[in-house]
Amino acid sequence: MPHSQGHGNGATEPDEVYKATTEPIQDTGSCCNLTHLCTHRGILKVLEVILSFLAFVLEEVVENCMNCHALYFFEFVSCSAFLLTFFLLIILTTPLKRKVNRVNWTQVDFWYTAVIAIFFFIASIVFAALNDGSGVEKASVAFGFLASIAFTVDIVLHVKEEGLPWTKKEDKPAESKKGSENVKAETEPLNEPGNV
Numbered sequence: 001m002p003h004s005q006g007h008g009n010g011a012t013e014p015d016e017v018y019k020a021t022t023e024p025i026q027d028t029g030s031c032c033n034l035t036h037l038c039t040h041r042g043i044l045k046v047l048e049v050i051l052s053f054l055a056f057v058l059e060e061v062v063e064n065c066m067n068c069h070a071l072y073f074f075e076f077v078s079c080s081a082f083l084l085t086f087f088l089l090i091i092l093t094t095p096l097k098r099k100v101n102r103v104n105w106t107q108v109d110f111w112y113t114a115v116i117a118i119f120f121f122i123a124s125i126v127f128a129a130l131n132d133g134s135g136v137e138k139a140s141v142a143f144g145f146l147a148s149i150a151f152t153v154d155i156v157l158h159v160k161e162e163g164l165p166w167t168k169k170e171d172k173p174a175e176s177k178k179g180s181e182n183v184k185a186e187t188e189p190l191n192e193p194g195n196v
Helices: 014-021 040-061 068-093 105-129 135-162 180-187
Strands: none
Touching: 040 068, 040 135, 068 105, 068 135, 105 135
16 A cells, blocks of 8 residues: 655645544435424423414404403414424424524523413413313313423422533633742743743
8 A cells, every 4th residue: 555645744635534433424415303203391391382383273263252362362362372382393403403502492481381381271271260161262262271280290390300401510621720930931021031
């Protein structure tokens, strides 16, 4: 085997250097990370999207209302929960999560899910208390409570698996210890006698 010469400094060809040390990136052409959907929390996210959507659609079918404010509040919460959870699910299962890496998606997921769980529960209670008693309204309220439970279980699983987001400590780089001799050497001019 002939010995390959480098570019004047005795180095080998770039192909030989990178061949043994680099590994191909797996699954770069995939547009969806299905491994997240196979986890308990991924399945819960899909369930949250479905339950929010069903609560929203059933609420939209209601023809008459006496206390429309409760209906409108429930509509706003269920529609927001459906759209935002669907958007979050898309981000968590596609390469967008890696491309938008400045956002801490774990914290966004935790806080969003907690807020939606609270609002969905409140909206379901208000709509259950102030509806006209039709079957569609009762079904919509039932799906609202089921969605609230799904969001709450998601929060509990998040805390069990990853802990509370405010208790995690950031990894700080170790600071180098500077002795007095380093400080003295840095402050002295380079051209003084005695500095080598």
